[in-house]
Amino acid sequence: MPRLSAPDCQLRSTTGTYNKLKRRFYDRPTLEVARDIVGKYLVFDSPEGPMSARIVETEAYIGQDDAACHAARGKTRRNEVMFGKPGFTYIYFIYGMYYCLNFVTESEGKPAAVLIRAAEPVDGIELMQFNSPGKRRLDLLAGPGKLCRSFGLTRDQNGLDLTGDIIYLEERSKERVKISTSARIGINQATEHPWRFFDAETEVRLK
């Protein structure tokens, strides 16, 4: 871990005063968690430096009865973290070039997770731009693949404990977020469920 510069120290010191979400936040019905994550802040103390962002869009993937959930066809090496305790990262590789970040929800044995689809960059924007060259600020995290690329998240961060100090969620204010819902994006199974949640007033727009 490199020495932290002055702005980085400011970020690190402030995180101590914010409310880091505990395991019980994730140990709840996935639809509630997915809705409540919108407006929370994702913090990643990466090897290259700290970054944070305000999450504006999520999707819920709920158990073995949800045909669109990776756990629908049983436990494999790829999806095994979803079957474990809540409050851990589930990061998978897709389309030959992208990673997607999820947070495991519900009690151990019930495989479910929330996909983090989009966020507004807050801290470490220069590092995000280094990871995603040429992108404007509001495009850096506008989509699950771009979010992982800009944050530098890969399989290396799969299965990390969200109650630790590397990657976690913070509540930085008690803002009341106006949330809209829709069907989930990019799936061909269980398309009838409105399990996508997004900040209706954010500047970050997908598609």
Add this chain to the structure above:
DNA sequence: TGAATGATGCGCT
């Protein structure tokens, strides 16, 4: 401004 398509690798049938 939107539809079509190619890139690219892995997990599963």
Add this chain to the structure above:
DNA sequence: GCGCATCATTCAT
């Protein structure tokens, strides 16, 4: 082989 919780590029309107 085929499909995939994506995205950038190309082409048509």
